[in-house]
Amino acid sequence: MSAFIGRRNTQRGAALILMMTVIVVGIAWYTVGALGKAARSTADREIATGAALYAAKRALLDYVAAQAAQPDNTIPGRLPCPEPLSPAAGSEGVAAGCSDNTATYVGRLPWRTLGVDQIRDGDGEPLWYILGRGFRQSPINFGSPNDIGLDSPPSWPPAAVALIIAPGKPLNTVGITGEGTPPAECPLVNQFPRSISPPFDPAKFLECGRSSVPSPGSGAANQPRYYTTKTSPWTNDRIITLTATELMDAIAGPVGDRLQRQVAALMGNWHQVEFDATGRSWGNTYGFNYLPFASDWNNPSGGNFCADQGQDDGLAPVDTSCSAYSYKWSNWNSSASGGMDTQGGCSDQGTYVRCRFRRTSSATPLTATITATTTNVGHAFRSTIVPSDLTIGSGGSATISMVLGSNSDVSATINVTWSNSLAVGTNNIEVQIPHLQNAAILSDSRYTWFWNNKWHEYTYYAVAPAARPPGNTSCTPGTNCLTVFGLPAVTGANNDKRLVLVLSGRALATQSQPSGSRNDYFELENRTTGDREYQVTTISTTFNDRVAACPFSYPTQSGPALTLCN
Secondary structure: HHHHHHHHHHHHHHHHHHHHEEEHHHHHHHHHHHHHHHHHHHOOOOHHHHHHHHHHHHHHHHHEEEEEEOOOOOOOOOOOOOOOOOOOOOOOOOOOOOOOOOOOOOOOOOOOHHOOOOOEOOOOOOOOEEEOOOOOOOOOOOOOOOHHHHHOOEEEEOEEEEEEEEOOOEEEEOOHHHHHEEEEEEOOOOOOOOOOOOOOOHHHHHOHHHHHOOOOOOOOOOOOOOOOOOOEEEEEEEEEOOHHHHHHHHHHHHHHHHHHHHHHHHHHHHHHHHHHHHHHHHHHHHHOOOOOOOOOOOOOOOOOOOOOOOOOEEEEOOOOOOOOOOOEEEEEEEEEOOOOEEEEEEEEEEEEEEEEEEEOOOOOOEEEEEEEEEOOOOHEEOOOOOHHOOOOHOOEEEEEEEEEOOOOEEEEEEEEOOOOOOOOOOOOOEEEEEEOOOHHHHHHHHHHHHOOOHHHEEEEEEEEOOOOOOOOOOOOOOOOEEEEEEEOOOOOOOEEEEEEEEOOOOOOOOOOOOOHHHHHHOOHHHHOOEEEEEEEEOOOOOOOEEOOOEEEEEEEOOOEEEEOOO
């Protein structure tokens, strides 16, 4: 009996031990599972946040590239503004209007403007966006620098042009001490409660200087600071940067395409453009279809974009106010015949030359001749004049003949005739001859985006010997034309080019810009001189030139190719 009772007690003890073991194992399993689940949840949130930041950056770059390709976009590379901190109902996600090029802008990502769904981080928070200075107004080009510094004292080299930030869950940093204390310039804030409706306070979402906006024009030391700290009691923001290099790589293709479709096409056909705009041009009216000489290559950032006599390649002759060249009529001379006489000759009146005449007798005919020259016309894109541009007193009429010499000077002969009804003794009959003006292409919107953003400082200009002043020689392939290797056959012959423009691309690893050396801008055949040969090839880390040329044709999906310039 006692033995039986002892065995039963032993069994009960074993059962109790077994039960406790199951309970302990169960608790351990639950604890490990819960911890694992929490760890996976944190990792999942970080993965979701990383994917959101990447998607937002991709959307921003795609948007800027698409905008840069638009033919009416005046500032390729201009970044959109953030959403306003107090968006109107129904306009959430639409970029605010911001034009101050010296201000840093802070707000939520303008997802509607970018054409995407609202992007949220792993904690379900909408992304924020900071736009640095210098990317709202022209000029924007390969030399546009980063503006926003990261993780360093005020003397940092700027590392980004914009930031996209995942704010994460709200934090309370008030009272933090010890190793977790934020940098001195980072205010301690309590982000609870976090507003879910406007107006949005950046400090309730973003930690440290990311929530502040500096005074316009302030120096680097006064700019807000941006920290990429990964794990800290005082910040849980996650940041992805947009750099100037990435921005320029995104728009280089669209800018290169517009260089061909717009700028090269306008330059190559500039006489027709002038004729369409004004009803007159050197080519259509007087028969010289020339392209201006180039300016000798030098440091483009302070370069002279006024052409040099006999220079076939270098900087483009696009300066509208070259101080060395007046483009005014000079060396004028006047004479009269029949019943007419000169009255004091001709004189410069600022915007025109004035010549005076008088009928002194009843003799006929009543005619006068004026000769004049203007220098360096072949150095620039300049307009011409026709008889209707003259102001002639007492009902006179005129004819004009022009000759362009290989020295770039133009000689004009103006013959004026009056009716025999002109009274004898009529005094001071004036003939006014206007000075030449800039050609129409220099104010054409298809060109002005190129000049206003200083893309000409990154563009090589070359003109074929057959096309330089006076431009009356036929371009014979392989003899007096330019050659571009690597162009698709559908664009036309590669050795009949009258004009070549080469867009340099941003400085590569071995290059430094600005510079007086072609080697710091161009690669392969595009940096050699004297051979009239240029090259197109695949864009890479060692070659990023983009070439535009005339003549040039674009293939179409059906029908003949579209001729852009001839």
